[in-house]
Amino acid sequence: MWNAGGSALGKVARPPRPVLRPQFFFGGGTLNAECLMPAALAIVAGSHEQSVDQKLAKLARMCGVDATLAIAQSDGRLSDLLGSLGDATCLAANVRALSMLQPISEDDVGRMVSAFRAVLFYGFDDSPGSKVLLSRLSAGAIKGAIPIEGGQPTVSFAAELPEESRPLCGLQFRLDESDARGVAFVGSGDNALASRENLPLMARYQSGESSVFLIADDAIVDVDARVSAPGAAGETYLRLAPWVISLRSMFGETCWHNPFPRAAWMIDDPLLRRRYGLLRYSDLVRAMDADRFATTIAFIPWNRNRNDAQTVGLFRSRTDLLSLCVHGCDHTGGEFAQGGEDALRTKARLALARMEEMRNRSGIGYDRVMIFPQGGFCSAAMRALEAEGYLAAANTWVFAADGEGLALRDYFDVAVTRYGTCPLFSRRYPVDLFPLAFDLFMGKPALIVEHHDYFKRGCGPMVSFTRALNAQQPGLEWSSLGEAVRSAALYRKVGIRRYLVRFYANHFALRNSTSGRLSYELIRAGRLPRGTMLLGNGVPLDTVETESSLQAEVVLEAGESAEISVRVPHEETPNNARFSLRYRTRVAARRYLSEFRDNYIARNQWLFAQSKNLKARLTPRQ
Numbered sequence: 001m002w003n004a005g006g007s008a009l010g011k012v013a014r015p016p017r018p019v020l021r022p023q024f025f026f027g028g029g030t031l032n033a034e035c036l037m038p039a040a041l042a043i044v045a046g047s048h049e050q051s052v053d054q055k056l057a058k059l060a061r062m063c064g065v066d067a068t069l070a071i072a073q074s075d076g077r078l079s080d081l082l083g084s085l086g087d088a089t090c091l092a093a094n095v096r097a098l099s100m101l102q103p104i105s106e107d108d109v110g111r112m113v114s115a116f117r118a119v120l121f122y123g124f125d126d127s128p129g130s131k132v133l134l135s136r137l138s139a140g141a142i143k144g145a146i147p148i149e150g151g152q153p154t155v156s157f158a159a160e161l162p163e164e165s166r167p168l169c170g171l172q173f174r175l176d177e178s179d180a181r182g183v184a185f186v187g188s189g190d191n192a193l194a195s196r197e198n199l200p201l202m203a204r205y206q207s208g209e210s211s212v213f214l215i216a217d218d219a220i221v222d223v224d225a226r227v228s229a230p231g232a233a234g235e236t237y238l239r240l241a242p243w244v245i246s247l248r249s250m251f252g253e254t255c256w257h258n259p260f261p262r263a264a265w266m267i268d269d270p271l272l273r274r275r276y277g278l279l280r281y282s283d284l285v286r287a288m289d290a291d292r293f294a295t296t297i298a299f300i301p302w303n304r305n306r307n308d309a310q311t312v313g314l315f316r317s318r319t320d321l322l323s324l325c326v327h328g329c330d331h332t333g334g335e336f337a338q339g340g341e342d343a344l345r346t347k348a349r350l351a352l353a354r355m356e357e358m359r360n361r362s363g364i365g366y367d368r369v370m371i372f373p374q375g376g377f378c379s380a381a382m383r384a385l386e387a388e389g390y391l392a393a394a395n396t397w398v399f400a401a402d403g404e405g406l407a408l409r410d411y412f413d414v415a416v417t418r419y420g421t422c423p424l425f426s427r428r429y430p431v432d433l434f435p436l437a438f439d440l441f442m443g444k445p446a447l448i449v450e451h452h453d454y455f456k457r458g459c460g461p462m463v464s465f466t467r468a469l470n471a472q473q474p475g476l477e478w479s480s481l482g483e484a485v486r487s488a489a490l491y492r493k494v495g496i497r498r499y500l501v502r503f504y505a506n507h508f509a510l511r512n513s514t515s516g517r518l519s520y521e522l523i524r525a526g527r528l529p530r531g532t533m534l535l536g537n538g539v540p541l542d543t544v545e546t547e548s549s550l551q552a553e554v555v556l557e558a559g560e561s562a563e564i565s566v567r568v569p570h571e572e573t574p575n576n577a578r579f580s581l582r583y584r585t586r587v588a589a590r591r592y593l594s595e596f597r598d599n600y601i602a603r604n605q606w607l608f609a610q611s612k613n614l615k616a617r618l619t620p621r622q
Contacts, residue, residue: 040066041066041090041091041251043060043067043069043070043091043093044097046072052094053094055220055221055222058223059240065255072101078112092119092246093121094218095123117209118250119212121213122218123218124185126146141188142185142186143186144185147182148184148199152175153197156194157172157241161245162193165249168245169472173434175196175234182196183217201242202242220239229399236408253491254493255492257443258489260477261445261473261475262446262483262488263477263478264295264445264447264481264483265295265462266449267450267452272308274308277451277453277455281314283455287459288321291463291467293478296325296480296482297325298324299326300330302330302354307358315362323365323366323480323481324366325367325482326371328371329347329350339380344381345388348381348387367485369391369392369393375395377397378403379402380402381400386420386422391482391505392415394485396429396449403419412442414489417525423504425488426447427447428448429449445485486507488505499518501523508522510556511560513559517557520553522551526549527548528545532545535567541553
């Protein structure tokens with residue numbers, strides 16, 4: 001017998017299931033409407049107040065899983081519990097909740113496991129019942145669970161993980177000392193998926209045709225918790241990754257996922273000259289040719305007339321490798337971090353006008369993606385980009401200067417849409433592989449940023465980091481930043497040949513890479529203005545509008561693609577750009593001094609520090 005006690009179970013109503021409406025067919029004809037049942041997870045919870053179980057339900061729903069809480073009370077039997085779970089295909093059980101049931105034998109545990117395609121047990125302790133359950137589920141390999149704390153431990157993922165979690169294989173991250181408490185298993189780590197100082201935190205076993213996942217602790221993030229600083233600290237990784245690994249493994253393609261992983265390099269600030277600072281474009285092109293990746297230059301529009309003809313020609317001839325996006329306007333300190341929306345629209349519009357001027361003069365195109373100077377932006381800046389027709393923004397910092405923070409579900413989404421319909425993508429420096437691999441794991445594009453001084457040892461570090469990321473994510477496609485934004489989406493299988501697709505930018509490249517016809521229910525999230533239209537290959541789609549999204553359906557034949565665009569009505573505002581002579585002089589001085597610093601002073605540490613102080617004094621203020 002496992003444990004004594006009892007419970008009676010009740011069920012919490014499921015959220016409504018999505019309604020799929022066939023609207024528009026690119027390929028013509030009709031499609032078999034046969035659909036899969038929604039992914040269903042039953043969670044055995046201790047009580048209505050058991051927050052860990054409620055957090056798991058919220059995370060499951062964020063991942064696209066239809067989650068139901070089954071509340072355990074006293075004097076219940078396992079058979080009653082199993083009979084009350086309806087059409088659930090998988091089970092998650094809080095071990096403390098199971099301990100409330102009447103005595104459970106090892107045969108009962110076997111029947112419980114075999115009744116589901118996959119089961120997840122979590123929240124173990126050092127009680128006798130917990131040990132018996134662990135021994136039965138792991139075939140004696142795990143002897144128990146113990147509390148651990150202290151030090152700055154390293155959490156490591158197994159070299160082999162379920163295919164859905166491939167980007168994390170063999171990687172590790174460190175916990176801060178304040179995050180060091182937790183629970184780990186004692187026993188063999190042969191089946192461990194994640195470990196801490198050689199103690200398994202998470203394991204997977206096979207019992208007949210059922211997969212069994214074990215998570216030692218019950219610590220899990222609340223995806224609705226608000227944060228005002230990066231939420232991807234070690235503690236957050238620890239409280240998120242094991243649960244998402246389990247859910248993705250249990251439900252596969254019926255979870256939101258990204259089957260087309262992308263990555264892009266960005267280099268901030270350089271002009272288009274054969275050599276800028278420590279960057280030589282000829283060396284960069286040779287490295288990209290050899291390892292088949294691409295780079296986007298975050299170009300300062302003020303510099304539009306300061307490029308050399310040879311490098312301009314290189315950009316025109318190698319559009320497969322080199323591209324441009326918009327890096328501020330004058331690139332003054334915090335130019336998009338404060339101000340009213342009209343003033344910021346003027347700046348955003350002027351930046352595009354300057355980029356268009358360069359396009360007309362040189363023939364080099366650019367992507368309407370904004371990189372905010374020095375990472376600073378305010379909420380009005382995001383609305384200004386939206387109003388001026390920018391495709392997206394990308395930033396190392398995704399928290400608005402005047403904002404109230406983000407929910408963790410926003411932070412870990414493919415792009416932040418909390419500030420409006422212009423998506424904000426996160427990018428990272430190539431310091432640690434794990435954060436970028438985790439981005440890929442969550443369905444985001446891996447966006448990497450550096451400056452010219454990264455190339456003081458040539459392109460070797462860039463190539464090494466590219467290869468390391470390729471090793472973590474087979475099939476990773478490198479592209480320009482603009483292409484990465486246009487392809488950014490999450491997919492969820494809801495039928496035999498049917499997918500929900502949630503995309504983020506107002507231009508989206510949809511492709512059917514399979515050998516058969518597929519139907520896609522497209523969802524453009526966000527509160528879009530009235531009169532907004534969805535178009536496929538330039539043809540208006542029959543669109544369903546809700547309070548929080550636009551939806552339409554397309555069907556693509558094997559190998560077919562479609563350009564999906566969102567046509568948003570924009571209200572024109574007068575261009576009242578008026579910049580004083582003093583402001584313009586200070587901008588020019590700052591730009592020339594920055595260039596002098598990068599080309600001459602950057603090689604001397606003392607001179608470089610002095611130049612930074614001078615630059616700070618010359619930072620323009622309007």
